[in-house]
Amino acid sequence: MRWLISLIIVAVLAVALALAGRYDPGYVVLVYPPWRAELSFVSFVLLLGLLIGGAYMLARLAIATLNLPRTVRERKARKEAERQNADFTEALAAYLEGRFKEAEKIAAKLVGEPRREMLARVMAARAAHESRAHARRDTYLVEAKDNEKPLAALYAEAEARLGDRDFPGALSAIEAGKILAPAHTALQRLELKARQQLGQWDEVLRLAEQLGKANALDETTLALTRRAAHLGNLKRRTGDGKGLAEYWKKLPSGEKTHPSVALEAAEAFAASGDADAAVGIIEDALNKSWDEGLAARYGHYIGKAPLAQIQQAEKWLVSHPRDGALLMSLADLCAHEQLWGKAQSYAEASIAVAPNVDGHLALAAFKEQSGQPGEACAHLRKALELCHGAR
Structure with missing residues (x-):
């Protein structure tokens, strides 16, 4: 298009000069003693134009000659960049297609622009990791981290360390990455996994809240993560009655009555010497929502008022008359209070609902205590059969 416009302009000028030469009687005299030259005005203009054009072309030629070395270098650099781009594209395609050894081979040799070279080393490291070549992977990661902005290398290293179950190493890479990108959601997700494996539950709770606010965890995963952290913190505080009570006080009421949390808390308080708690x-948990696992453990905790526990369990029995776990808990509570008749009745009712090892063992003890060794042995055999059947 530009050449067409130039051609039109030249044609217009030529026509204008032709018309001017036809109707313009003017002329130009050039005097340089002893020489004198006369020519028409149009001829002078044409000659001047040719001189200017020639000078321009000579200047362009001189500049091109002087710039020739730089032009050659730039052309070589451009070709090298094109080759590197092609190699990078080929390495990326090989990696995404699962040709990891080929991807590693190409990416490991790429040099040039620092950022692209760093990304190539990260790709080589990931490909080596997929090939289980951990030594080469670590070498590539070290090379990649020499870049001014090695976030991609640090992220890849964190993932690799997690895969190797080197959780402190993963956290080290994550912390370095957070210096470059403090609010990096993907790094926070990796950190969450590492701290879960290390049992750093307070940090897990903090990260879960951050990821929840960023919509990086769905509601179900967020709830499960919080619950796992609460369970871990309760278990970690077993034996520390004061710390356990303070932590339990801060828990949301909805979490306190969840069966798994309630069971872990009950175990922790009982182990800390607070059976009443x-x-x-x-x-509280059973009054809100029935759970056989909690009902089964109720008889294992003997508080200061075991008779009140028996009364509470018998109230539940009205609503859950065929709950074998509750019947067995009642048998345990009655045995503790030496209410042998009731204890035996509840144990028999428990195995009538569903044969269970605890029920038969309890009945074996009752029968032996009452001088019935034959029946005691029969219950022991049934308990043993149930144990073998469970395997």
Whole structure:
């Protein structure tokens, strides 16, 4: 298009000069003693134009000659960049297609622009990791981290360390990455996994809240992560009655009555010497929502008022008359209070609902205590059969 416009302009000028030469009687005299030259005005203009054009072309030629070395270098650099781009594209295609050894081979040799070279080393490291060549992977990661902005290398290293179950190493890479990108959601997700494996539950809770606010965790995963952190913190505080009570006080009420949390808390309080707290936790959870696992553990915690526990369990029995776990808990509570007749009745009712090892063992003890060794042996055999059947 530009050449067409130039051609039109030249044609217009030529026509204008032709018309001017036809109707313009003017002329130009050039005097340089002893010489004198006369020519028409149009001829002078044409000659001047040719001189200017020639000078321009000579100047362009001189500049091109002087710039020739730089032009050659730029052309070589451009070709090299094109080759590197093609190699990078080929390495990326090989990696995405699962040709990891080929991807590593190409990416490991790429040099040139620092950022692209760093990305190529990261790709080589990931490909080596897929090939289980961990030594080469680590070498590539070290090379990649020499870049001014090695975030991609640090992220790849964190993933690799997690895959190797080197959780402190993963956290080290993550912390370095967070210096470059403090609010990097993907890094936070990796950090969450590492801290879960290390049992750093307070940090897990903090990260879960951050990821929840960023919509990086769905509601179900967020709830499960929080619950796992609460369970871990409760278990970690077992034996520390004061710390356990303070932590339990801060928990949301909805979490306190969840069966798994209530059971872990009850175990922790009982192990810390506070059976009354364990009993109260189980009662609160069962009053809100029935759970056979909690009902089964209720008889294991003997508080300061075991008779009140028996009364509470018998109230539940009205609503859950065929709950074998509750019947067995009642048998345990009655045995603790030496209410042997009731204890035996509840144990028999428990195995009538569903044969279970605890019920038969309890009945074996009752029969032996009452001088019935034959029946005691029969219950022991049934308990043993149930154990073998469970395997």
